[in-house]
Amino acid sequence: MRGAEEDLIAAGSSVDALMQLAGSGAAEWIWRLCAGGKVTVLCGPGNNGGDGYVLAEWIRARGGHVTVIAAGDPKTDAARSARERYQGPVSGPESADFSGGQVFVDCLFGSGLARPLSAEHVSLLIRLAEAHRQRVAVDLPSGVQSDTGMVLNEVLPAYDLTIALGAWKYAHFLMPASAKMGTLRLVPIGVGAVEGAAYAVTRPRLSLPAADSHKYRRGLLAVVGGAMPGAAVLAGLAAQGAGAGYVKLFADSKRNVPADLVVDQGALSEVLTDDRNTAVLVGPGLGRDSVARERLAIALADAAPVVIDADGLVLLGPRLLAERKAPTLVTPHDGELLALERAFGCGGSGSKPDRALALAKAGAMVVVAKGPDTVIAAPDGRLGCAPRATPWLSTAGTGDVLAGCIASRLATGADGFAAACEGVWLHGEAARRCSPAFTAGELGQMVPAALAACL
Incomplete structure (x- = not known):
């Protein structure tokens, strides 16, 4: 963000001009919320406080009821200029009005904060x-670290709305900070793309199959079953709805498998030598015994791209990937991420994006570090942060559905990083469309509707 702002200033803009854009853009969102009610803006000493003075003046000039409380005198030129332009009264903390109001706006500290707030600031x-x-928090809630998502104080308010300025920051996507932010909105201020910056995972733009498509041309996904067949079935059903033309489940039995999911009971080595396979999924319900190890090794010997999930992640190590040429994707939750870091000699330190990138480079694989905050990392340094999904996803089997979505997109021909981003978005959108307390099966049934939203 700092680099993008410097580029704008070098092109002829100024900090004052950017502050006017940011503050007025935030004010428009707050104006919608306040509905004529009282707005209280808490301004800090830095440029985040300057944004607060700008938005307060915007509201005041339009006849709104706004009160400004200054936690300290402005310490930057832009913040001082913004305060001078504000034509309403400014109170100090000692004379703050706590009688109540419609909207509280936190402009105390922004993205540069690196230390905990004082007890006085927390109390205020x-x-x-x-x-x-x-x-409402402007840019970020005060008391969080922008690059790691850390919460720097034990007790901080939760917000209904957080208005990001210019570009997203890591904390908008990372736990525990993102849990406090409520709805997220972005105010553009004209910043351009910066090389090496992370991507925000957004709705993918997908297209209909070509007019002359057939099931193999749309992609053949081989799903390797194991000791617990239900997980592989869940993944296969999700994969059918995420775009692949043909999903084939390798399993020992057809029992309890829907009629439209093809089951191959032949030797796995024969199934995976089918040169029509465009992707392989292994891990859901695989087990961890010698048979499971053999199945994982056979799957990784396939020339097609492979997605590894669940039990497959526990069995995975560098030796199994030594001869692979095709893309490999892994989808660990927090515990599995730690196990993979140990297996691949990663330190396991730093933020979640740091850890995912380190593992991706060490294993030459795309890493989907899933959870309430999901991060996607590629060996070439690309990094994606997914928006918060519903916490109702915290139920058994939803990870199998995610693996099926990602593997299906991989089978259609998307590159590994793109397939991961597309699958993560489809998974979150399917969950959004479900009723509360849904099951993994119900989640999988919503994947086609999520796909339709991308066409």
């Missing part, structure tokens, strides 16, 4: 937040 934040019906 909490009292003001509790006195208002709705709470």
Whole structure:
């Protein structure tokens, strides 16, 4: 973000001009929320406080009821200029009005914060937040670290809305900070792309199959079953809805498998020598015994791209990937991520994006570090952060559905990083369309509707 702002300033803009864009853009969202009610803006000493003065003046000039509380004198030229332009009264913390209001706006500290807030600032934040019906954080809630998502104080308010300025920051996507942010909105200020920056995972743009398509041309996904066949069936059903033309399950039995999911009971080595395979999924329900190890090794010997999930991640090590040429994707949750870091000699330190990138480079594989905050990392340094999905996904089997979505997109011909991003988005959208307390089976049934939203 700093680099993008420097580029704008070098092209002829200024910090003052960018602050006007950011503050007025945030004010438009707050104006919608306040509905004529009282707005209280808490301004800090830096440029985040300057944004607060700008948005307060925007609201005041339009006849809104706005009160500004300054936690300290402005310490930057842009913040001082913004305060001078604000034509309303400014109160100090000692004379703050805690009688209540419609919207509290936190402009105390922004993305540069690296230390915990003082006890006085925490108390002021909490009292003001509790006195208002709705709470808005501008750029970031005060008390969080922008690059790691760490919460720097034990007790901080939760917000109904967080308005990011210019570009997303890691904390908008990473736990535990993102859990406090409520709805996220972005105010553009004209910044351009910066080389090496992370991607925000958004709705993919997909297309209909070609007019002359057939099932093999749309992609053949081989799903390797194992000791617990239900997980592989869940993954296969999700894969059918995510775009692949043909999903074939390798399993010992056809029992309890839907009629439209093809089951091959032949030797796995024969199934995976089919040169029509465009992707392989192995791991859901695989087991961890010698038979499972053999199946994983056979799957990784296939020349097609491979997605490894669940039990397959526990059995995976560098030797199994030594001869692979085709793309490999892994989908670990937190515990599996730690196990893979140990297996591949990674230190396991740093933020979640740091850890995912280190593992991706060490294993030459795309890493989908899944969870309430999901990060996708590629060996070439590409990094994606997924938006928060519903916490109802915290139920058994939803990871199998995610693996099926990603593997299906891989089978259609998407590159590994793109397939991972597309699958993660489809998974989150399918969950959004489900009723509360859904099962993994119900989630899988919503994948086609999520796919339709991308066409």
